[in-house]
Amino acid sequence: MNFLEFDYDSIVNKFQMEQIAFVWRSDNILHYRVKSDAHITMKDINASLEVVKAWGKNNKYLHLFEAGQNATVDAEVREWASSSDQNQYTIADAILVKDRAQRLIANLYIRFNDPIKPTRVFTSQSEAIKWLLEQGATYALTNPSWNKQTIK
Numbered sequence: 152m153n154f155l156e157f158d159y160d161s162i163v164n165k166f167q168m169e170q171i172a173f174v175w176r177s178d179n180i181l182h183y184r185v186k187s188d189a190h191i192t193m194k195d196i197n198a199s200l201e202v203v204k205a206w207g208k209n210n211k212y213l214h215l216f217e218a219g220q221n222a223t224v225d226a227e228v229r230e231w232a233s234s235s236d237q238n239q240y241t242i243a244d245a246i247l248v249k250d251r252a253q254r255l256i257a258n259l260y261i262r263f264n265d266p267i268k269p270t271r272v273f274t275s276q277s278e279a280i281k282w283l284l285e286q287g288a289t290y291a292l293t294n295p296s297w298n299k300q301t302i303k
Contacts, residue, residue: 166202170195173202179242179300180283181212187219193227203240210300211240211290213283215276217247233264243269243286245279 161177170189174182181203185191203212232244244266246257257272269286273279291297 164206166199168195168198171199173199175206175212178284179210179212179287179297180215180280182215183217185216185218185222187221189219189222191222191224191228193225193231196228196231200240207300211242211294211297213242213287214244215247215279215283216244217276218249218253220249229260229264233260233266235267238268241268242290243283244271245283246270246272247276247279248272248274 159174159176159182163175163177165174166172170186170191172184172186176182183199203210246260248254248257254272254274260266261270261272271279271282273282287297
């Protein structure tokens with residue numbers, strides 16, 4: 152599959168940057184795809200946050216992160232991603248890995264950065280989506296309007 156192609160029928164919105172493409176699915180999953188050999192910095196994160204804020208300042212999402220081969224992330228980004236600052240728009244994070252190296256890096260992130268929101272590593276996209284939807288169902292019990300988020 153091409154870096155920019157997402158095979159979902161139910162896309163609410165989408166955005167493409169130089170190193171990151173993402174879609175907002177109708178089930179409130181933001182699926183981020185990072186280009187192979189990309190190096191993600193806070194500049195990339197801040198640019199994507201501006202888009203997400205524009206879609207709805209009060210919206211919260213389930214995040215599915217998928218990195219291309221040899222993609223890297225700055226330590227500052229990892230620290231930010233695990234903090235309460237990042238949690239403003241996040242219910243849960245699923246990290247989709249393709250090989251052992253990505254799995255090792257993702258597990259090290261979870262172990263050493265200790266994210267404050269539910270975060271798991273997956274090798275199967277369908278299992279990651281299933282888990283994210285379970286997290287969303289739990290969140291919706293106390294936030295019933297969550298399933299009706301819209302673009303502002």
